[in-house]
Amino acid sequence: MKIGGAFGVAAAFLAWAACAPAMAAPGAPLDEALRTIRQTYDRGDYSAALSMARHTLDDRSNPPSGDALMELNNVIVDCEYRAKDMAKMYRDAMRATASEPSSIYVWRMRLGSEYNSKHYDAALTTITLMAQSHRAALNATPIRLFDALHALMKNAGDRDTDFRMLKILNDAYQPIAPFAEVEDLRLAYARQLYDANDKAAAVNLINGIQTFSGLVEVSTDPDLRALQDPKVNLQLAAERQLVEDQITLSQHPDILEGVTRVAGDLRRLGRYQDALAVLEKVRPRIGTPNGFSDRDYQQGSWWEGLATTYVALGDYDHAIESYRAGIGSGEFGQRNVSQVLDSALEQMRFGHYEDALVTLAAAPDKPGERSPYGEMVFHYAHGCAAWLAGHKQDAAKDIAYVTVHERDGPGNAVALSLCVGDLDAAAAHFIRDLNDPDERAGALEHLADFLPNAANVPEPPADKVLTQLKARADVKAAIEKAGGIPSFPFRRDDL
Known part of the structure; x- marks a missing residue:
C-alpha cells in the first residue's frame, strides 16, 4: 500500500497479505487477527482496519510482540494519517517509537509530523534517538525531509537547533537511497563551522566534497571557495559525475531517478542527443505501472527531463508536447503543478506570451494545490x-x-x-x-x-x-x- 508521509510527500510502502474478511473474535489466534486486518486494509476500509488493529493491540489475553507489534502500529498510524487525525497519529507514532521493535515507517511519521508542525526541538530529539539506536530509520529517511527541516530552521533563525541537527547528520546519516546526495547538508554544516571560527573542521568537510552539485555550491560561496583546493576542475567533476551515475543506474535499473540523473549529466556536458536517447529508451516502461519502483514519484521528472532536453535542442514544439504529457500524467492523482508552471516559462522563453497566459489560466488554484x-x-x-x-x-x-x-x-x-x-x-x-x-x-x-x-x-x-x-x-x-x-x-x- 502507498503511504502519504506526514511531511507532505509519498514516503513508503507497506505490503499486506490478503485473507477472509471477518472480525477476529477476542482471544482468537494473533495470526488470524492480523490476516483479517490486512484484508480489511487492502479493500480500503481503513476505519474498520484501525478499529481492529486497536482491539488486537489492546487484547491482553494475547499481547502482540515482534513483527506483529510493528505491523499493528503501522496500521494504526497509517489509518489515522489517512483519516487526517494528525494529533492521534502523532501520539501513536510516539508510542510506537517508544516500544521495541519499532518500524522505519513510524519513525518517519513521527519526524514528519514534527516537521509539519515546526516543532524543531522535538524533531531534533527524534533525529538524535534515530542516530543513537535506530540508524536504519535515520538512513531510510528521505534526504529531502532533512533539507526541508534545515531550511525551516534557518528561516526561523533557530541556528542552535539547526547546528546540532547538522552535526548529527554529518556524523551519522548515510542515506540508503542510491542517488541521495548529502553535500548540501554537509556544506551547510561547514558554513556554520566557518562562522564559528572552526575553519579547520570546515576545510575537512569541504575537501571531502566530490559531487558536482557540491563543488558548484562551494564555488558560489566566497568564504568556502577560499578554503577549497584550487585544483578543483568542474568540467572533470561533471564527467566524473556522469560515470558514477551511470554505474549506479546499472546497479539499480529499476530506479527512474537514475535515468533522469544520467540524462541531466549528459545535458550538462552538452550531449543533448545522448540525453534524449537515454530518456527515450525507457519510454515504454513509463506507461507501465511496474516499470520502475519509483515511477509514481519520478515520472514527472522524466517528462520534465524530456522537455528540458528538447528545449536545449531548440525544439519548442516537442518540449511543450512533453510538458503537456507530463501534466496529463498527473502527480499522485492530481495535475502536476510544477509542469504547468514550467511549461508556461518555456512558452515565455520562446516568445509565446499569450499561450503562456492560457497555460497559467488552467493551473491548479484550489487551496493547498500550490505551495x-x-x-x-x-x-x-x-x-x-x-x-x-x-x-x-x-x-x-x-x-x-x-x-x-x-x-x-x-x-x-x-x-x-x-x-x-x-x-x-x-x-x-x-x-x-x-x-x-x-x-x-x-x-x-x-x-x-x-x-x-x-x-x-x-x-x-x-x-x-x-x-x-x-x-x-x-x-x-x-x-x-x-x-x-x-x-x-x-x-x-x-x-
Missing part, C-alpha cells in the same frame, strides 16, 4: 507573460503580490523585476542579498557567467538584461565586495 513557493513562481510567470503581452495592468497585480510575499520565493521577485525592466528594483535586491551572508551565495550564482545558449535557444526574459544589470556601478561594487562572481563552463540551464 507558497509555487504561488511565487505562478505570479512571476503570469506577471512576466502579461507584461510582455502588453497587459500591464494585469502584470501590476502580480508585481504587487511578489513584492508583499517576497520571502516565499525571493528569486521570483527579482526575476519579475528583471522581466519588466525595473533594473533599479533588481539592483536593490541583488545589492541587499550580496551583503547578506545567508543570501550571498545564491545571488552570486544568479549573477554568474555561463556559456551562451545555442542560437536557436532564446534566453529567458529575466536573463536578457543580466549583462546590463551587472554593468551598473552599484551592482559591480557589491559583487566585488562580496568576493566576485564565479564563471561556469556550462549553460545556465544545464548547471
Whole structure:
C-alpha cells in the first residue's frame, strides 16, 4: 500500500497479505487477527482496519510482540494519517517509537509530523534517538525531509537547533537511497563551522566534497571557495559525475531517478542527443505501472527531463508536447503543478506570451494545490507573460503580490523585476542579498557567467538584461565586495 508521509510527500510502502474478511473474535489466534486486518486494509476500509488493529493491540489475553507489534502500529498510524487525525497519529507514532521493535515507517511519521508542525526541538530529539539506536530509520529517511527541516530552521533563525541537527547528520546519516546526495547538508554544516571560527573542521568537510552539485555550491560561496583546493576542475567533476551515475543506474535499473540523473549529466556536458536517447529508451516502461519502483514519484521528472532536453535542442514544439504529457500524467492523482508552471516559462522563453497566459489560466488554484513557493513562481510567470503581452495592468497585480510575499520565493521577485525592466528594483535586491551572508551565495550564482545558449535557444526574459544589470556601478561594487562572481563552463540551464 502507498503511504502519504506526514511531511507532505509519498514516503513508503507497506505490503499486506490478503485473507477472509471477518472480525477476529477476542482471544482468537494473533495470526488470524492480523490476516483479517490486512484484508480489511487492502479493500480500503481503513476505519474498520484501525478499529481492529486497536482491539488486537489492546487484547491482553494475547499481547502482540515482534513483527506483529510493528505491523499493528503501522496500521494504526497509517489509518489515522489517512483519516487526517494528525494529533492521534502523532501520539501513536510516539508510542510506537517508544516500544521495541519499532518500524522505519513510524519513525518517519513521527519526524514528519514534527516537521509539519515546526516543532524543531522535538524533531531534533527524534533525529538524535534515530542516530543513537535506530540508524536504519535515520538512513531510510528521505534526504529531502532533512533539507526541508534545515531550511525551516534557518528561516526561523533557530541556528542552535539547526547546528546540532547538522552535526548529527554529518556524523551519522548515510542515506540508503542510491542517488541521495548529502553535500548540501554537509556544506551547510561547514558554513556554520566557518562562522564559528572552526575553519579547520570546515576545510575537512569541504575537501571531502566530490559531487558536482557540491563543488558548484562551494564555488558560489566566497568564504568556502577560499578554503577549497584550487585544483578543483568542474568540467572533470561533471564527467566524473556522469560515470558514477551511470554505474549506479546499472546497479539499480529499476530506479527512474537514475535515468533522469544520467540524462541531466549528459545535458550538462552538452550531449543533448545522448540525453534524449537515454530518456527515450525507457519510454515504454513509463506507461507501465511496474516499470520502475519509483515511477509514481519520478515520472514527472522524466517528462520534465524530456522537455528540458528538447528545449536545449531548440525544439519548442516537442518540449511543450512533453510538458503537456507530463501534466496529463498527473502527480499522485492530481495535475502536476510544477509542469504547468514550467511549461508556461518555456512558452515565455520562446516568445509565446499569450499561450503562456492560457497555460497559467488552467493551473491548479484550489487551496493547498500550490505551495507558497509555487504561488511565487505562478505570479512571476503570469506577471512576466502579461507584461510582455502588453497587459500591464494585469502584470501590476502580480508585481504587487511578489513584492508583499517576497520571502516565499525571493528569486521570483527579482526575476519579475528583471522581466519588466525595473533594473533599479533588481539592483536593490541583488545589492541587499550580496551583503547578506545567508543570501550571498545564491545571488552570486544568479549573477554568474555561463556559456551562451545555442542560437536557436532564446534566453529567458529575466536573463536578457543580466549583462546590463551587472554593468551598473552599484551592482559591480557589491559583487566585488562580496568576493566576485564565479564563471561556469556550462549553460545556465544545464548547471
